[in-house]
Amino acid sequence: MKQIGYFISFLFAYFLYLPFKFLPYRVCLAYGVGITRFFFPFARKHRKIAYENISFAFPNLNHEEKLDLVKKHFDHLGRLLAGTLYASRLNQEWMDKYLVYEPEFLKIEQDTNKEGIGVVLVSGHLGTWEILVQFMGLRMKGAGIYKKIRNPFVDKWVKSLRENNGILLVTTEESSRVMKLLKEGYWIGFGSDQNAGKAGIFVNFFNRPASTYQGPALMAYLTGAKLLLYSVVCGEDGKVIVRVKDMGIIDKKKFPNRDAAVRHYTETWTRLLEEEVKLFPEQYFWVHRRWRTKPGDFPGQV
Numbered sequence: 001m002k003q004i005g006y007f008i009s010f011l012f013a014y015f016l017y018l019p020f021k022f023l024p025y026r027v028c029l030a031y032g033v034g035i036t037r038f039f040f041p042f043a044r045k046h047r048k049i050a051y052e053n054i055s056f057a058f059p060n061l062n063h064e065e066k067l068d069l070v071k072k073h074f075d076h077l078g079r080l081l082a083g084t085l086y087a088s089r090l091n092q093e094w095m096d097k098y099l100v101y102e103p104e105f106l107k108i109e110q111d112t113n114k115e116g117i118g119v120v121l122v123s124g125h126l127g128t129w130e131i132l133v134q135f136m137g138l139r140m141k142g143a144g145i146y147k148k149i150r151n152p153f154v155d156k157w158v159k160s161l162r163e164n165n166g167i168l169l170v171t172t173e174e175s176s177r178v179m180k181l182l183k184e185g186y187w188i189g190f191g192s193d194q195n196a197g198k199a200g201i202f203v204n205f206f207n208r209p210a211s212t213y214q215g216p217a218l219m220a221y222l223t224g225a226k227l228l229l230y231s232v233v234c235g236e237d238g239k240v241i242v243r244v245k246d247m248g249i250i251d252k253k254k255f256p257n258r259d260a261a262v263r264h265y266t267e268t269w270t271r272l273l274e275e276e277v278k279l280f281p282e283q284y285f286w287v288h289r290r291w292r293t294k295p296g297d298f299p300g301q302v
Helices: 002-021 025-042 044-057 063-089 092-098 103-115 129-139 152-162 175-183 215-223 258-279
Strands: 099-101 119-122 142-146 168-171 187-190 201-205 208-212 226-234 240-249
Touching: 002 025, 002 063, 002 152, 025 063, 044 063, 063 129, 063 152, 063 226, 092 099, 092 129, 099 103, 103 226, 103 240, 119 215, 129 142, 129 152, 129 187, 129 226, 142 152, 142 175, 168 175, 175 187, 175 215, 187 215, 201 258, 208 258, 215 226, 215 258, 226 258, 240 258
Parallel strands: 099 240, 119 187, 119 226, 142 168, 142 187
Antiparallel strands: 201 208, 226 240
16 A cells, blocks of 8 residues: 555655646746745645744844745755756756856865866755756766655655766765775765754754764765765856865864764854855755754764
């Protein structure tokens, strides 16, 4: 019975996806916003989560400003949906037309590519991150950490879409393979800003301690890979703006032990991500319960 439910859910998702296979990119963006505007009145639970998260993150906003930011956020979710379902159609022509780099960010990427070293690419759930997944396969020797979707039909379909432009996907259980790929010069994408539960360490994120995954910093420490933070955000007229922050290679001599180094760099990329979110507040994934795990929920968590 569960398999039948999964298949019906897959058919519904695929039905929504069909227009994104054929419509022009800008039309897809408008269609995506139309979908989320249609569902907005019914999404009471997620509107509430977004409002609460925004209230903690931006306490100086008044009630009307918070409500306005929630509405803008749901419009952005439509553009995110469009980017996600359009992303497998990306090619060089699309990137030449829509991808925007400031010279300093492009230089970081180009110089790192020339170095040929492994890269831990940290990207939060900000902007249109599925576009990043696709162009990692086109612009660099890219691989990504892939968390399987519970619905096996949707999982197989989404995985095939993500792999369309050559990115190598590695499951969350394959940590040894991640280390090997980093040592071989791959750029490995980590979307590590969601609630880590008991597996994370607490670092401050928007005025509250947030359980945060140690994976990016730990992999950089163990392999000598460079740490970069990427933000891929929506601009005007369908443009996609790429911003890059270089955290360098971890110098182990500066830290008394591994845990200290991992904490420092986890705090660093979290702080940089917060700075990026403040620039594009409507584009962060506010409907996720980022701060669900609280200090004291799990004995021994630091």
